[in-house]
Amino acid sequence: MRRLLLSAALLxxxxxxxxxxxxxxxxxxxxxxxxxxxxxxxxxxxQIGYGWSTDTLTxxxxxxxxxxxxxxxxxxxxVGYNYQINQAVLGLEGxxxxxxxxxxxxxxxxxxxxxxxxxxxxxxxxxxxxxxALLYATGGAEFAGYDTSAFGALLxxxxxxxxxxxxxxxxxEYAVTGNWSIRAExxxxxxxxxxxxxxxxxGLFSALNHHEVENTVRAGFSYRFGPPLAY
Numbered sequence: 069m070r071r072l073l074l075s076a077a078l079l080x081x082x083x084x085x086x087x088x089x090x091x092x093x094x095x096x097x098x099x100x101x102x103x104x105x106x107x108x109x110x111x112x113x114x115q116i117g118y119g120w121s122t123d124t125l126t127x128x129x130x131x132x133x134x135x136x137x138x139x140x141x142x143x144x145x146x147v148g149y150n151y152q153i154n155q156a157v158l159g160l161e162g163x164x165x166x167x168x169x170x171x172x173x174x175x176x177x178x179x180x181x182x183x184x185x186x187x188x189x190x191x192x193x194x195x196x197x198x199x200x201a202l203l204y205a206t207g208g209a210e211f212a213g214y215d216t217s218a219f220g221a222l223l224x225x226x227x228x229x230x231x232x233x234x235x236x237x238x239x240x241e242y243a244v245t246g247n248w249s250i251r252a253e254x255x256x257x258x259x260x261x262x263x264x265x266x267x268x269x270x271g272l273f274s275a276l277n278h279h280e281v282e283n284t285v286r287a288g289f290s291y292r293f294g295p296p297l298a299y
Contacts, residue, residue, distance in 0.1 A: 105200055105243060107150045107157045107292075115253075115288030116143035119169050121280055123182045127223075128263070128275040134175050138182045140168035142284055148193070150292075157202055159193035169282075178220030182278070187212040189235055189257075200243040207236040210257045216264055218276055224267040225276055233259035233280075241290070249290045257282040 120139040126132070144165030151158050169184040188211050195204030210233045217226040237255030244250060264276040 105246065107152045107197055107202060109292045109294040110149050111290045111292040112145065112147040113288055113290030114145050115286045117284055117286030118142065119167060119282055119284040121169060121282035124279045125180060126277040128277055136171055136173035136180065138169045138171035138184065140170055142167045142286065152197060155197050157195040157197050157204065161193055162190045164188040178218060178223050181217045183215040184212055185215065191235065202241040204241065205238045210235040212259055216278060218264065225264040227264045229262045231259045231262055233257050247292050249292065251288045251290065253286045255284050
């Protein structure tokens with residue numbers, strides 16, 4: 069009787085044992101996916117480029133006008149913050165630069181010189197992120213320090229000015245790693261008119277009115293603070 073019961077139990081359990089033997093192994097455990105790249109965070113960096121400007125100059129009260137094109141190297145540092153929402157990237161950035169923008173111009177009877185030793189800006193940035201590539205537009209306030217002079221037989225003027233203005237432009241930035249990025253940018257700036265009073269305020273040459281606009285191209289790099297995100 070015992071042998072019959074044991075045989076019956078083994079016959080009943082055989083299909084389950086066979087199913088366990090033939091069952092496929094469990095799927096391997098995959099590690100969780102790494103985090104996606106984000107532009108959100110505080111960053112700082114540097115830039116260098118070239119600027120060319122147009123100084124539209126009017127001699128008052130005669131109304132004689134001319135213009136010339138100071139140009140030179142620009143370079144400095146920037147700091148900013150980005151916040152990414154889906155593909156949209158919103159940011160605020162400030163920069164300060166030293167420049168070698170300078171030119172002396174003579175229309176034949178007088179020498180005019182315009183030099184721009186320092187400039188800076190505070191700007192908003194609005195961009196669209198394509199993963200590690202960021203296309204952006206930027207605009208805001210710009211400030212520049214000018215040294216101007218003019219010398220001639222009946223004209224002498226020399227002054228330093230800090231002038232406000234506005235700037236607008238755009239660029240492309242690419243994240244080389246989770247923290248480091250490189251950029252290329254173009255900006256246009258327009259500054260307020262300012263007047264230099266002549267040391268010989270008589271006749272046709274009593275004052276000089278300046279109006280400066282500037283174009284710049286820059287290449288730069290940035291370091292974003294925060295945990296590195298890469299894949």
